[in-house]
Structures are given as C-alpha cells and as structure tokens.
Amino acid sequence: FDRRDKRINPYALLAYRTIGVSRENPAQNVGLEQSYDSVLRGLAGQRLVRYTAGAYMPVEGGEVDPIDGRDIVTTLDTYMQDVAEEELMRMLTENRSVHGTAILMETTTGKIKAMANLGVMPDSTYFENMNYGVGKVTEPGSVFKLVTLLSLLEDNYVTNESIVNCEGGVKSFYGLRIADSHKGAGSINVRKAFAISSNVAFAKLANQYYGSQPMKYWDHIDKFRLNKMTGVDIVATSGKPTIKNPNDKSWSKTTIPYMAHGYEELVTPLHLLMLYNAVANNGRMMKPYLVSAIREKGADVKTFSPVVLVDKICSDE
Numbered sequence: 001f002d003r004r005d006k007r008i009n010p011y012a013l014l015a016y017r018t019i020g021v022s023r024e025n026p027a028q029n030v031g032l033e034q035s036y037d038s039v040l041r042g043l044a045g046q047r048l049v050r051y052t053a054g055a056y057m058p059v060e061g062g063e064v065d066p067i068d069g070r071d072i073v074t075t076l077d078t079y080m081q082d083v084a085e086e087e088l089m090r091m092l093t094e095n096r097s098v099h100g101t102a103i104l105m106e107t108t109t110g111k112i113k114a115m116a117n118l119g120v121m122p123d124s125t126y127f128e129n130m131n132y133g134v135g136k137v138t139e140p141g142s143v144f145k146l147v148t149l150l151s152l153l154e155d156n157y158v159t160n161e162s163i164v165n166c167e168g169g170v171k172s173f174y175g176l177r178i179a180d181s182h183k184g185a186g187s188i189n190v191r192k193a194f195a196i197s198s199n200v201a202f203a204k205l206a207n208q209y210y211g212s213q214p215m216k217y218w219d220h221i222d223k224f225r226l227n228k229m230t231g232v233d234i235v236a237t238s239g240k241p242t243i244k245n246p247n248d249k250s251w252s253k254t255t256i257p258y259m260a261h262g263y264e265e266l267v268t269p270l271h272l273l274m275l276y277n278a279v280a281n282n283g284r285m286m287k288p289y290l291v292s293a294i295r296e297k298g299a300d301v302k303t304f305s306p307v308v309l310v311d312k313i314c315s316d317e
Contacts, residue, residue, distance in 0.1 A: 015081050016128040018115045018234070018290065019074070031131065032072065032290060035233050039294055042069030070301065073293040075111035080104055084114040092118055092126055101133035101269050105277055109306040110286030112232070135236035137266040142197045144262035146275060148206050149194055151220040154314045157209045160191040164201045171200045174253040178203045178261070199261040206260030214246040214256055224278075224313060225285065230270050231309070233290040242266040278313045285310035 007022060020031020022040075029037055048062025088102040099119035105112055115133055118126040130136065152158045165187045169180035180199050193201035210217035221227060227243040243265050244251055258264045270288060278285035287307040294302040 011078060013128055014078065014085065015074075015076055015115060017117050017131045018076070018112075020234075031234055032074065035235050036072050036291065036294075039072060040069045043067040068296075071295040072291050073295060073300075074290055075106075075113060075292050076115070076290070077113045080114040081116065084116040085118075088116045088118055089126060092120075099130070099132050099136075101131075101136075103133045103270060103273055105273055105286075105288055107277055107280050108286070110277075110288045111292070111306070112288055112290050115290070131234060131236060133269045134230070134232055134234050135238045135268070137239060137241060137268055139263050139265065140267055140269075140272055141262040142199070143272050143276075144265070144267075145194060145197060145202050145260070146272075146279070147221060147224060147226070148202050148217075148260045149190070150224075150279075150314055151217055152190075152205055152209065154220065155209070155216065158190050158205060160189065162190045163187050164190060164193055164198075164205055166193065166198050166200045169198070169200055171204065173203060173207060173257045176254050176258075178257060202260045203257035207257045210256050210260075211253070214251070217256060217259075218243070218246060223310065224275050225309060226265075226267055226271050226275070230268065230274060230288055231307075232270060232288045239268045239270075241268065241271060274309075275313075278310065283312045283314055283316075284308055285313055 005022070005024075009016070009019075018031055020029060020033035022029055022033040022037075026034075026037045026041070033040070043066060045066030046064040048059040049056040050059055051057075084102045084104060088100055091097070092100045097120070099117075101118075102114070102116045103112065104114040115131070117128050117130060117132045119129040119132065121127050121129070153160075158164075166180065166185035169183035169185055171178055178199050182196060185196065185198060185201075188196075188198075188201070190201075190205075206217065221243055227241055229240060244255055244259070255264050274285055274288060285308070287309050289304060289307070292304055293300045
C-alpha cells in the first residue's frame with residue numbers, strides 16, 4: 001500500500017501550535033500531537049504470507065489486526081480561543097511586538113480554556129510559529145513583584161500599610177541603578193507601591209529583609225514552584241525555568257534587588273499564571289492541563305481530573 005496521511009484542521013489556525021503538528025517522524029511532532037502520539041496513532045496490522053508456486057498465500061495464525069488510534073478531547077473552548085487570538089493579534093500589531101502569548105486558565109480546576117501564541121514572520125505578518133506560553137522562558141519583569149509581596153507579607157516583615165520611600169523613583173544598589181517608569185513617588189504604603197508597580201520600592205524591601213538571608217526568599221520561590229516545570233500536557237524542554245540559588249557562582253549583592261522586581265530569573269508565562277491563579281483560588285495552586293478525556297469509538301476510556309499542586313501557598317492571613 002502507498003500510505004498517505006492527510007491532516008485536516010477544521011478550525012484552520014485556531015490553537016494551531018497547542019494542538020500541534022503531526023509529522024512522518026513522530027519524534028518531530030510538537031504540541032499535543034507529540035504528548036499523545038502513542039494514543040492517537042494506534043497500531044498498524046500485519047499479515048504473514050508465504051510465496052508458494054508463484055503466488056502469495058496467507059499463513060494461518062499469522063495475522064495481527066490493526067488497532068485504531070483513540071481520540072483526545074481538549075479543555076480548550078473554541079469561542080474563548082478565538083477571542084484570545086483576535087485580541088493577541090490586535091495587541092501585537094499595535095505595539096509591533098516580536099512575539100506574544102495569551103493564556104486563559106479556569107481558576108478552580110487548572111483547565112486551559114485558551115492558549116494563543118503569535119510570532120512575527122519575515123514578511124511582518126504574525127503566525128503561530130512557537131508555543132511561547134509554555135516553551136519560552138523570559139525575565140518576567142514586574143509581574144514577578146507578586147512573589148516578593150507574598151514573601152514579605154508571609155514572613156511578617158511588612159503589612160499593606162507599611163511605608164516605603166520610593167526616593168523619587170531612582171535608586172542605586174551596589175553601583176547598579178534601578179528606576180521606576182513613573183518618576184516622582186516618595187513615601188507611600190506597600191499597597192500603593194504594588195498598585196503603581198514601583199521597582200525601587202520592591203528592590204528596597206527585598207534587599208532590606210532578604211539581602212542578608214537570601215535563602216529565605218528562595219524558599220518562597222521554591223514553594224511557589226517557580227523553579228519546577230509546570231507539568232502541563234505539552235512537552236517543552238525549552239520551558240525549563242532558571243532561578244538563581246544563593247549558592248550559585250553567579251549570585252551577587254545585586255541579585256536580590258533585581259530578582260525582586262522580575263530580573264535575573266527566567267520563567268514561562270504559564271508559571272506566573274499558575275501563581276496568580278493560586279491567589280485567585282484562595283491559595284490553592286492547580287496543575288494546568290489541556291486534555292480532559294481520551295475516547296475510543298465515541299466513549300470515554302479515560303478522564304483527567306483537576307490536580308492540586310500546592311494546597312496553600314501561604315497562610316490565610
């Protein structure tokens with residue numbers, strides 16, 4: 001037989017990189033097509049024949065029936081996915097961005113309802129060329145301040161009403177300058193510093209309380225699972241986070257103030273989504289997942305339930 005496989009995407013490019021690509025060599029698959037290849041592919045049948053008297057004759061008992069591949073049911077919502085992709089496209093175009101991602105996760109379960117990824121192509125158009133949400137680690141920047149705030153509050157070093165001096169929005173730490181995009185802020189409370197996302201405020205607070213005990217800060221990062229793979233269905237070794245440890249040679253006096261506002265660490269967008277989602281979920285961190293069931297001939301043969309990764313990321317207080 002001359003076997004030819006044809007790939008049909010009924011929703012065109014919707015969630016293209018998340019669903020993935022199926023190739024002749026399964027090792028080159030990406031996305032869910034890679035993770036669930038053994039489920040989707042099935043097994044080819046075989047028939048043993050003997051060439052006798054100028055003809056092929058089947059050998060009795062030498063047949064192996066083929067096994068059809070099973071189906072997988074994703075957690076994606078086509079409407080939400082469509083909206084996410086449209087809005088991501090609009091934002092990237094307006095800002096002439098290199099690439100971007102938008103992920104929607106169901107708070108109490110960890111189900112991914114939409115995962116859009118777009119990167120700029122040589123002709124300046126955008127295409128789902130990589131899963132940036134799962135497979136691209138970057139310095140997260142200001143969204144990482146939540147890590148610092150949770151740590152400071154949990155260790156009882158500050159309250160929401162504690163006062164911190166932003167020093168006009170510019171301060172040097174051991175010879176390196178850290179600045180706020182909005183200059184001019186003076187003494188404000190921690191709540192306001194978080195609301196206006198002051199780099200100086202969080203660099204100062206982290207340096208003051210964790211500069212001499214960096215492992216205590218790192219332990220919080222470890223509890224938030226920011227130094228571990230997310231566990232999502234899609235295999236992406238490029239999505240392995242890099243979080244400096246105080247024992248690393250690259251650790252310096254400036255590491256804590258820079259980590260505090262989102263630099264000198266590499267994580268995926270999904271890592272930060274898991275943390276923010278845990279806050280929204282009353283402290284319970286859920287494992288993100290993309291497949292809800294495996295089906296055979298229309299009937300579920302295996303279903304996937306929500307998994308709790310951390311029951312409480314911090315105290316009730």
